[in-house]
Each structure stands twice: as structure tokens, then as C-alpha cells.
Amino acid sequence: MISTPRYLGRGSWLGSRDPRIPIVVGVLAAATVIQIWDIRIVAVLFALAQVYYRTARIPFRLVRRQWAFAIAFVSILVLVNTILTGGEIGNFDQSDLHPLFYLPLIGTPISAESLSYGATQLLRFLTFITIGFPVAYAIAPGDLGPALARLRIPEKFAFGVDLTYRFVPSLASDLRETIDAQRVRGYEWDRGKGGPVARIRRTVPLIVPLTMNAIVGAEDTIDAMDLRGFGTGPRTWLRELRFDRSDRGVLVLALTIFVAITVASVLGLTKLWVFPPLLTLAAGRL
Amino acid sequence: MSSMSMPRSMWGVDSRVIVYAAIGAALYGVLAFFSFVIPGSNNVSIRPAFAIVPFFGYAFGPVVGLFTGLVGNAIADQISGYGLLTAWNWSIANGLVGLIAGVLAAGSMAKMGGKIVGPAIVAAVATAVGLLFVFSDIVVFGNDFNTALTGSYLWALVPDLIASVILVPVLVLAWEPLKESMGR
Numbered sequence: 001m002i003s004t005p006r007y008l009g010r011g012s013w014l015g016s017r018d019p020r021i022p023i024v025v026g027v028l029a030a031a032t033v034i035q036i037w038d039i040r041i042v043a044v045l046f047a048l049a050q051v052y053y054r055t056a057r058i059p060f061r062l063v064r065r066q067w068a069f070a071i072a073f074v075s076i077l078v079l080v081n082t083i084l085t086g087g088e089i090g091n092f093d094q095s096d097l098h099p100l101f102y103l104p105l106i107g108t109p110i111s112a113e114s115l116s117y118g119a120t121q122l123l124r125f126l127t128f129i130t131i132g133f134p135v136a137y138a139i140a141p142g143d144l145g146p147a148l149a150r151l152r153i154p155e156k157f158a159f160g161v162d163l164t165y166r167f168v169p170s171l172a173s174d175l176r177e178t179i180d181a182q183r184v185r186g187y188e189w190d191r192g193k194g195g196p197v198a199r200i201r202r203t204v205p206l207i208v209p210l211t212m213n214a215i216v217g218a219e220d221t222i223d224a225m226d227l228r229g230f231g232t233g234p235r236t237w238l239r240e241l242r243f244d245r246s247d248r249g250v251l252v253l254a255l256t257i258f259v260a261i262t263v264a265s266v267l268g269l270t271k272l273w274v275f276p277p278l279l280t281l282a283a284g285r286l
Numbered sequence: 287m288s289s290m291s292m293p294r295s296m297w298g299v300d301s302r303v304i305v306y307a308a309i310g311a312a313l314y315g316v317l318a319f320f321s322f323v324i325p326g327s328n329n330v331s332i333r334p335a336f337a338i339v340p341f342f343g344y345a346f347g348p349v350v351g352l353f354t355g356l357v358g359n360a361i362a363d364q365i366s367g368y369g370l371l372t373a374w375n376w377s378i379a380n381g382l383v384g385l386i387a388g389v390l391a392a393g394s395m396a397k398m399g400g401k402i403v404g405p406a407i408v409a410a411v412a413t414a415v416g417l418l419f420v421f422s423d424i425v426v427f428g429n430d431f432n433t434a435l436t437g438s439y440l441w442a443l444v445p446d447l448i449a450s451v452i453l454v455p456v457l458v459l460a461w462e463p464l465k466e467s468m469g470r
Contacts, residue, residue: 124427207337
């Protein structure tokens with residue numbers, strides 16, 4: 001029911017890399033993909049992302065639900081966005097579009113350009129998600145703090161992220177207990193009648209005790225940190241991180257792709273590419 | 287110890303701030319499990335967990351609020367499968383909601399209307415202003431202004447506003463006596 005971040009890349013090639021690699025590759029990939037609207041280039045990056053993802057050897061059966069949700073969510077998002085644009089596509093002038101048909105009732109024109117735009121948007125999202133999965137599943141939870149700290153992220157922020165990942169499983173367990181405890185009293189948050197306001201109010205018996213218990217319990221952690229002199233000097237990390245040859249190779253590849261795409265984008269080579277068969281189809285309607 | 291003996295500023299980062307921030311982010315991530323679609327809407331879902339962001343900003347300050355929204359939203363996205371970095375600009379928008387709630391809580395707005403209306407106003411203003419950052423979808427995802435307004439901003443604002451205005455005062459009412467008994 002309630003999922004928590006799990007370390008599923010143990011023993012894999014990517015899981016054996018320096019934990020900074022999935023983070024840096026994720027950031028570089030995000031900065032790269034947002035510059036591209038040509039689906040042919042996005043497709044190449046998506047294929048590379050798939051190869052990269054497979055090196056993490058994340059068992060599909062354990063992330064099937066997450067993949068299903070992600071694909072369904074981005075599909076709905078792209079579909080809704082395509083409808084909401086009312087036929088407007090980026091910098092295209094309405095008169096330059098090649099309409100294929102009009103949506104019944106709302107009359108939004110579906111053109112060769114809007115379908116190409118939607119397909120590109122979908123593939124861009126899937127590339128983001130493919131690269132993002134290893135950040136969550138192929139970094140050992142205990143490595144996240146030192147990895148962020150070594151990336152020059154302020155050490156208190158890095159420690160905060162580390163602490164957050166440690167709190168998630170225990171809070172998820174507390175939430176399960178709270179749900180069970182309320183169920184014994186005959187309470188079911190997802191049953192009963194009423195609109196959105198009534199449904200939000202029904203979450204109060206879960207959210208309030210869980211939040212208040214977590215805040216009260218936090219005092220022990222604060223005391224433990226204060227007793228160890230947290231924040232009185234620079235923090236050191238037990239885990240030492242060092243790039244090896246493979247790590248450097250992955251970094252150089254990701255950086256090279258980023259630079260190449262940035263140059264191509266500046267030269268105007270990454271603009272929306274419209275599928276020729278759709279243009280032919282639209283021309284046939286005229 | 288540093289957090290006990292020094293006077294605490296709104297922007298200071300000590301052990302207390304870090305632990306509350308981590309608790310807030312983890313709570314947001316875990317509670318994101320509760321969401322439901324508004325009947326008859328275009329797949330607009332309400333996440334009651336969003337109220338955790340303005341509440342932590344209101345109760346513990348802008349730094350805690352910023353971290354709760356920023357990291358909590360990223361973790362919620364990751365747990366649900368959407369990906370930690372896919373919508374990084376939405377995580378920043380969530381962080382801004384917590385930050386603004388923290389700043390407003392220190393001002394006169396929070397004192398208007400007592401312990402129910404004041405927190406509700408702070409949560410509403412923080413949500414409306416902080417979520418303006420989702421207009422960065424225009425740059426990140428190549429959306430046009432109309433899509434960013436109707437498909438991103440209003441899509442997020444309406445359900446988040448409903449959740450915040452209802453739940454933040456409830457959380458503040460539960461927190462106030464606890465705060466006093468803990469000597470905060």
C-alpha cells in the first residue's frame with residue numbers, strides 16, 4: 001500500500017558507481033532534454049537512457065506500479081495539455097498548422113504539428129523518468145548525504161536530505177499503525193459520502209496524530225544531535241567517495257551530450273520535427 | 287548546546303530546524319499516498335498532504351517550510367513513480383509555498399482572526415503566491431501561457447488551496463497546546 005524508497009540496485013554496475021554519478025547524470029539529462037523538440041534526437045537520448053537504466057538492474061516486478069503510474073500520469077498530462085493549448089503549438093503561427101480533424105464539442109484543431117508535439121513531449125517525460133529512477137533506487141540510502149555534501153551542497157542541507165530518507169520508512173510504518181488503530185474504531189478514510197471538503201476532513205484523524213507524534217518524537221533526535229555537538233564545526237562523513245575510471249567515463253559522456261545538444265539548440269537544430277506522413281495526411285484532406 | 291542557548295533567528299539553521307525540516311519532508315512524502323480525484327473535474331486530484339508544507343512553514347519558520355516543500359515534493363514524486371527530477375520546478379514551487387508561509391507567519395497577517403482564520407489566510411496566500419513558480423513550465427516543458435495557467439497553475443492551485451485552508455488551521459490548533467507543553 002504505502003511505498004517507501006528502496007535500494008534495488010544493489011550489486012549492479014550502476015549501483016557500484018560513485019553515488020554522485022546518478023545525481024549528476026540526472027541533472028545533466030534534465031538540462032539536456034528540455035532543450036530538444038526534435039523527436040528523432042529525443043528518441044536517441046531515450047534509447048541511451050534505457051541502456052543506462054538497465055545497468056542499474058532494478059527488478060521490474062518491484063517498480064511495475066511506479067512505471068504504470070508514471071506512464072498513465074504523463075499520458076494524461078500530455079493529452080490534457082494538447083487539448084488546453086487550443087491548437088497553439090510553441091512558436092508556430094496558427095496559419096502554418098496542418099489540421100487533421102477537430103475535436104467534437106470543443107472544436108480544438110488536432111494538427112500534424114500538435115500530434116508531433118504531443119509525441120515529443122511524451123518521450124521527453126519518459127526520458128526524464130527513466131534517468132530519474134536510478135537516483136531513487138540505485139543509490140544506497142546511507143550514501144545520499146555524503147554524495148550531496150561532496151557535490152558542494154551545503155552540509156546541513158545534505159544532512160537534512162539524508163535524515164529525510166531515514167525518517168520515511170519509520171513514518172510509513174507509523175501511518176500504517178495509525179490507519180489500523182482508526183480502523184479498529186470503525187473509521188475508513190476512503191469510505192463514506194460527501195464532496196472534496198468532506199473527504200479532506202476525513203483525513204484529519206490520520207494526518208493530525210501522525211504529524212503531532214512525529215513532531216514530539218523529533219525532540220529525541222534533536223537532543224541526540226545537540227549532545228554530539230552538531231553544527232559546532234565542519235561535519236565529516238564516514239563514507240569516502242572517489243571517482244574511478246568508469247565513473248569518469250560516464251561523466252564525460254553525459255557532459256559531452258549536454259554540450260553537443262546545447263550547441264545544436266543555439267544553432268536552431270533541435271526545433272519541433274513534424275512527422276512527414278502526418279503532413280501528407282493533412283495535405284490529403286485539403 | 288547551539289540550539290538551546292543561542293537566540294534563534296528566523297533564518298538560522300540549527301539541529302532543531304534540520305530535524306523538523308526532515309520530519310516535514312518525510313511526512314509530505316509518506317502522506318502523499320492520500321489523494322483523490324475531484325468528481326466531475328478533469329482529473330484534478332486533491333492531495334491533503336500538501337497542507338503539511340504551509341503548516342511546517344507557519345509553525346517552524348521559512349527554512350523548515352522551504353525544505354519541507356522542496357524535498358518533500360521530490361520524495362512524493364519519487365514514491366509515486368513520477369521521478370525525483372522530472373518536475374523539479376514544481377518542487378521549487380512547493381518549497382516557495384513553505385518559505386512564504388514562514389515569512390508571513392512572523393508578520394501581522396498571522397495574527398488576524400485568531401488561531402483559525404490567521405493560519406488559513408497565511409496558508410492561502412502562501413499557496414497562491416508560491417505556486418506562481420509553476421509558470422516556469424513555459425521554459426521547462428515548452429508550454430504556452432494559457433496551458434501554464436489552466437493546465438498547471440489553476441490545476442494545482444484549486445485543490446491545494448482547499449486542502450490548505452481546511453487542514454492548516456486544524457494542525458495549528460493541535461500544535462499550539464503541544465508547543466506550550468514542550469516549552470517552545
